[in-house]
Amino acid sequence: MxxxxxxxxxxxxxxxxxxxxxxxxxxxxxxxGVVREGAVGAIAWGIRGKRVAEVGAEQVRLTTGDLVAEARARVGEQAPPPGDPTQAHDHAHDH
CATH class of the missing domain: 1.20.5 (Single alpha-helices involved in coiled-coils or other helix-helix interfaces)
Structure with missing residues (x-):
């Protein structure tokens, strides 16, 4: 015991x-300051990763736009210029 x-x-x-x-x-x-340095380093890597993802997303957006424009050309349509106000969204409904 x-x-x-x-x-x-x-x-x-x-x-x-x-x-x-x-x-x-x-x-x-x-x-x-070891903890602070580690936190700053981790945040810096996160910012770098975010930038890489943004560049990739922009490349996908541009490639998709090119494909849509080419497809419209094949069916005889003219692709509207980006931001064309004549192609604006119809606001006859509630959001």
């Missing part, structure tokens, strides 16, 4: 010691 109590107490002390060391390490990392 006493052996089990000593084992549990030793385990609690060890767990507390490990927690305290981890807490001190985290405090030191925050003070030295």
């Amino acid at each position: 006493i052996g089990a109590l000593v084992t549990r107490a030793g385990s609690a002390v060890f767990t507390g010691l490990v927690g305290a060391v981890a807490y001190d390490g985290a405090k030191k990392a925050v003070r030295t």
Whole structure:
């Protein structure tokens, strides 16, 4: 019985010691700017990824526009210029 109590107490002390060391390490990392540098680096990679995705989406949009214009030409239609107000959306309904 006493052996089990000593084992549990030793385990609690060890767990507390490990927690305290981890807490001190985290405090030191925050003070030295390691955490901030990591966060800034992760955000920078996210911005780069977003830019790559935007370029890809724009390329898809342009390619699709070219395909639609070519298809219209094949059936004898003239593709309207981009932003042509004569091709504007009919606003006879509620949005």
